[in-house]
Amino acid sequence: MTAPPENSAPTRVLITGAAGQLGRELCRTAPDHMQVQALDRAALDILEPAAILDALKQHQPHLIINAAAYTAVDQAESEPEKAFAINAKGPENLALAASRHGVRLIHLSTDFVFDGKAGSPYAPKAETHPINLYGMSKRAGEQAVERLAPQNSLILRTSWLYSAHGSNFVKTMLRLMKEGRSLRVIADQVGTPCWALGLAEALWKLADLRASGLLHWGDAGVASWYDFAVAIMEEAQTLGLLDQSPIITPVTSADYQTAARRPSYSVLDRSRAWALVGTPPLHWRAALRLMLQELA
Ligand SMILES: NC(=O)c1ccc[n+]([C@@H]2O[C@H](COP(=O)([O-])OP(=O)(O)OC[C@H]3O[C@@H](n4cnc5c(N)ncnc54)[C@H](OP(=O)(O)O)[C@@H]3O)[C@@H](O)[C@H]2O)c1
Secondary structure, rough: OOOOOOOOOOEEEEEEOOOOOOOOHHHHOOOOEEEEEEEEEOOOOOOOHHHHHHHHHOOEEEEEEEEOOOOOOOOHHOOHHHHHHHHHHHHHHHHHHHHHHHOOOEEEOOOOOOOOOOOEOOOOOOOOOOOOOOHHHHHHHHHHHHHOOOOOOEEEOOOOOOOOOOOOHHHHHHHHHHHOOEEEEEOOEEOOOHHHHHHHHHHHHHHHHHOOOEEEOOOEOOOEEEHHHOOOOOOHHHOOOOOOOEEEEEOOOOOOOOOOOOOEEEEEOHHHHHHHHHHOEHHHHHHHHHHHHHHH
């Protein structure tokens, strides 16, 4: 981990959405020279500009990391106002306050800003074209940050996030597998799973480097949701987390309808962020094994 020069004052960091998957991992991995104020939704609602100003006055942060978001992709289709409030207006409030008070902002976004029609990994500057409400709301949040804090912000997109806490694909699959269910899992959507703990460690390095602009982060490799499910079963069995061997059947997106459309190819080009962070990226399957070890 990059360390600041000796005797330098700690960096004061305010984390929003601190009770979410990423928020928790940021708190868990914060290096000693980062003085963290972890604010969950009850402590700071990013929809309240006055509360944001109070938090800036009280904690005097050098950096805000916005880990708050509305992440219910299918539900967003039926409550777009809520998704846009949290994913677009919230970041706008933070970017405005941050730029007025000279505070740096790191904002998280998603692979779902792309339509999935590409045949090679999406570069950070690739044209966006979200195909669901969640992706549209996240893109609007990116645009607000780019507009209001163009110099002093980093937008980092990630994908298929999971951790030992919160609800995510890994924990849902594991629960269904333990119930002995046969599973049908989509095999024609390809992306990259990302362990939230690895993302948190990368974010601390990028914070030290004062990285700005747009970057993509994920673990190494690519997978379909089906590949991911099979790996979850095999790794969980190896670790003694799972006795059952459920049948996992690959299906197409057409066979498995969801409220929100999802990109068929959402692999992000993570090379620039990997180069900045400097350590070789972990393959997603190795990261999955480490996360499952936490549950064992
Ligand atoms: N999860 C994924 O697969 C995925 C994939 C790509 C990108 N991302 C992005 O990565 C980031 C972190 O995602 P995550 O998986 O850690 O999300 P998460 O687990 O859903 O956590 C989001 C947190 O934000 C909080 N929150 C919601 N509305 C808020 C508000 N108005 N003010 C303050 N806090 C609020 C939530 O609190 P409540 O629980 O009380 O609502 C929750 O604790 C997000 O920007 C997300 O869009 C996630």
